Amino acid sequence: AQSVTQLGSHVSVSEGALVLLRCNYSSSVPPYLFWYVQYPNQGLQLLLKYTTGATLVKGINGFEAEFKKSETSFHLTKPSAHMSDAAEYFCAVSDPGGGYNKLIFGAGTRLAVHP
Amino acid sequence: DAGVTQSPTHLIKTRGQQVTLRCSPKSGHDTVSWYQQALGQGPQFIFQYYEEEERQRGNFPDRFSGHQFPNYSSELNVNALLLGDSALYLCASSLTLAGGTDTQYFGPGTRLTVL
Numbered sequence: 307a308q309s310v311t312q313l314g315s316h317v318s319v320s321e322g323a324l325v326l327l328r329c330n331y332s333s334s335v336p337p338y339l340f341w342y343v344q345y346p347n348q349g350l351q352l353l354l355k356y357t358t359g360a361t362l363v364k365g366i367n368g369f370e371a372e373f374k375k376s377e378t379s380f381h382l383t384k385p386s387a388h389m390s391d392a393a394e395y396f397c398a399v400s401d402p403g404g405g406y407n408k409l410i411f412g413a414g415t416r417l418a419v420h421p
Numbered sequence: 422d423a424g425v426t427q428s429p430t431h432l433i434k435t436r437g438q439q440v441t442l443r444c445s446p447k448s449g450h451d452t453v454s455w456y457q458q459a460l461g462q463g464p465q466f467i468f469q470y471y472e473e474e475e476r477q478r479g480n481f482p483d484r485f486s487g488h489q490f491p492n493y494s495s496e497l498n499v500n501a502l503l504l505g506d507s508a509l510y511l512c513a514s515s516l517t518l519a520g521g522t523d524t525q526y527f528g529p530g531t532r533l534t535v536l
Contacts, residue, residue: 310463342527348529348530349427349511351527352524355524396464407515407525408479409454410466413461
C-alpha cells in the first residue's frame with residue numbers, strides 16, 4: 307500500500323532563508339507526486355506535480371521539487387522564504403496504474419516564517 | 422471561470438443527526454472526489470464519483486454515502502453523526518482521462534462540527 311511521510315510537522319525559517327520541506331513515499335511503482343498548500347481556513351491549492359519526464363518540477367510562488375526515485379523522495383524547496391509562505395504544506399501521491407488516481411496525503415508540515 | 426465551490430461553509434450538528442454537504446466542480450470537470458480532514462491531519466479519501474456512480478471508495482463506513490447529479494455536482498451524506506465526524510470536508514474535482522483522472526482541484530471545504 308502507498309504511504310507518505312513528511313518529516314517535521316513544524317518548520318520555522320527566517321524571511322529570505324531557504325525553505326526545505328521533506329517528503330518520502332512508499333510505493334511499489336513510481337507514483338505521481340504532488341505538493342499542495344493550505345492557508346488558514348481554506349482548501350488546498352496545488353503548488354506543483356510530478357507525473358513523468360523531468361524530475362525537477364517548478365511550481366507556483368517560486369517553489370520547486372525534485373523526484374528522486376533512488377531515495378523515494380520528493381522534497382519541496384524555495385530559495386528565499388517570504389512571509390506569505392506561512393501555511394500548511396501537504397505532500398500527496400497517487401498510483402498511476404491503480405486507476406482513478408485517489409490521492410494519499412502525508413500528515414502535513416506547518417511552515418512558519420519569521421522576520 | 423469559477424473554481425470548485427462547496428456549501429455550506431460551516432455546519433453544526435448534534436450526535437445522531439444526518440448531514441448533507443454539496444459540491445459544484447470546476448467548469449469542464451466530470452469527476453468529484455471527497456476527502457475528510459480531521460484537525461491536525463492530512464486529508465483522507467472518502468470516495469469518488471464519475472458518471473453518477475461511486476467509482477472508488479476509501480476506508481469509511483456505510484454511514485458515508487454520496488450522489489452525483491447529471492450536471493456533475495455532488496453531495497456527501499453522513500448519517501448517525503458521531504463526535505469523530507467533526508472535520509473539514511473537502512471536495513475535489515477533476516477530469517477523467519483514458520489513463521485515469523487528471524489533477525484534482527480542491528474547494529474551500531465545509532467545516533462540520535458535531536456536538
